[in-house]
Amino acid sequence: MNKYFKLTDTVYDITEKYPEAKELLISHGFEQLKNDLMRKTMGRTISLETALKSRKINPELFVQKLTDAIEQEQYSTGTGLSAMKKESGAEIRVEGVLPCPIRLPLLEKLESWLKENGDIAAKTDYDLKAASMGLDGTKERVLAAHGDAEKLSDLYLSAGFDLFFDHKLMGRYRDAGVFEDISGLEHLNPDFENEHINLRDPKGQYTIIGAVACVFMVNTQVLGDRRFPSSWEDLLSPEFENSISLPVRDLDMFNALTLHIRRFFGKEGVEKLGRNLLSGMHPAQMVKAGKQQQGPAVSITPYFFTQMIDDKSPLVPVWPKEGAIISPIFLLTKAASKDKVKPFVDFLFSKEVGELMSVNGKFPSTNPLVNNHLAPEQSFLWLGWDYIHENDIGALILETERDFYAAAGKEFV
Template identity: 85%
Template sequence: MNDYFKLTDTVYDITEKYPEAKELLISHGFEQLKNDLMRKTMGKTISLETALKSRKINPELFGQKLAERIEQGRYAAGTGLSEMKKESGAEIRVEGVLPCPIRIPLLERLEGWLKENSELAARTDYDLKAASMGLDTAKERVLAAGGDAGKLSDLYLSAGFDLFFDRQLMGRYREAGVFEDISGLARLNPDFENERINLKDPLGQYTIIGVVPCVFMVNTAVLGDRPFPSGWEDLLSPEFENSISLPVRDLDMFNALTLHIRRFYGKDGVEKLGRNLLSGMHPAQMVKSGRQQQAPAVSITPYFFTQMLDAQSPLVPVWPKEGAIISPIFLLTKGSAREKVKPFVDFLFSKGVGELMALNGKFPSTNPLVDNGLRPDQHFLWLGWDYIHENDIGALIRETEHDFFAAAGREQL
């Protein structure tokens, strides 16, 4: 599975060798590992796989997440990126998570830019994690702010909806007019501002620098005599019951996917998708699953992972006819910090960063100077700002998750 550990290794051996494992296990409910004596005694008697199964945690998905965290830590140590984290009580604070496929090249570019702007770097603290590590820390800080906008970071960067729109989190500050789009762009890339879609926030609060498109892959070796699906509505058919894989642990993508299904196909559509769930595989596992006997007939995945297919794979990528569902990469800046953070916003909206996203990560950019390399038929499905502003997205996410997992007949993950 990876070059660091095996799922059959003991919890003690893995946590002894990799501190990241201890942290990740504790975050998944293994509180007893905080007691080092218990970790050394009980941990020697149980394998990682058995421990995870005891809490109904998918061992392979957890293993992938842990391997990514170890990899990132080693890369950071070798390059001096130090996980791209600096805590010194500086004047400016930048915070967020970055999509894993482009995190390292983007951090390298950011590190170079900070070196060129050393005075600004000295005045700035930052905490930029991989998306796989989640937003828990950022959420804790927002909750701890207790309604005081002065305690928030000056700039946030992340894909997904829950942190930025949940009224228990950023939503309360949005309604108070704390945030402002300071990109200065009159128009976005035509891929995202046309007769079908407009990602420019009409209230001038939120900025979207790019998107993570969600498409699907059809396994022709498993499909059988079922009609070849060409769009989202096809995947809600009873013919695909217990046949679809989607990344339920990639919360940004999962929430974006289920929110869009609810927006366009209603609660009934969410329940149909839940009934059709076969597994909650990581996208990289989906690509490898093509020749497995129990493989899903359809795997819903970020577009990036379709680029991993080889010519012999039975998996056929499909850009849905209704459009690829998108998880926007939001840039959220405090209006009161406009002058301080404008250089960072300009950097993130630069043509170079936009091209890195579009070309290296297959995450199309909203920068109007970037050619995203999309075909005319590769358009997008978008919730719409009216829908976002008229609903409590955080509450809607929780309700939609409940409906999905209830229909799937399993506990929420």
């Protein structure tokens, strides 16, 4: 349990102490909390646990989200790093989300960099939340721009595909030529630019600074006499029906995973994966479940979480032979803002930040100066820019999600 609140605490007590809890609950469907009288009356009579059960919300995952939100606010207050002002008159606006394991150390480096560059800090507002908080606020602001690129932030940073390629969101601006890759790099890290993969956008619009690599872990105590899987294709086999856990609530990773399965194994592959789904755990839950003799035989997870396995665990990490599926960490820059945001881009592409991502967070960097310490067989599986440019990725995400859940026969909330 976290150190801030208990599930048995009332909704009123938690929202009174932590205003961010109110916003998070409202985003999960508790619209009545917008009325402060309702919050003070009804909120005193219902515990957080009861409230979450009423909407079939996973309490463990909600607690993690709220804990992240509280710590994010405390860190911002303690360091002077402020969230973006919604009616900001700042010259430079930066927003997005960062992978949870590297968010705080990266923000510390950013704070130090801004102190050294006071002229930039004075005219900048930014909001870089933990990935667990999602991108709902960013999406709302993009939709509210109604096609006016001047209303967009100058720089966006996030993993995943839906925000950056959905035609209702960034896709419309991409088609209009609003964005430009201003990294200035002639070549990416050879781990990401070789005869098998190239993350450089041939249209020169999108920049990728790193990747969340998706692998899997096999629970040898649960596997039984089934053959040991070593590839994505193996996981689609009927022998793993109702045996696989994957992070369905981590939309960035879930969308990346299912899009790649569709790209390389077709609609049938997505349906096979759906039929093989047993549970939708957070990666940390997967590691915890690995200590038990029940549960999923295979857990699909970001590579980072394989580092949490202890020597006595029955979990065996597997880097798939086709390559680890990646959810790219995109950096999207408005061409009209390139002069004023170039220092930010240079900072995010610096060797120091690249090493922080790769070493501390196990999120391989595309910076050519960074050694990702990957073995030759640790390759990557990538959608490919041709596939991205030839398809409506936003529509494909929705279609793939429908196919997956129809085959799974279950929903996760």
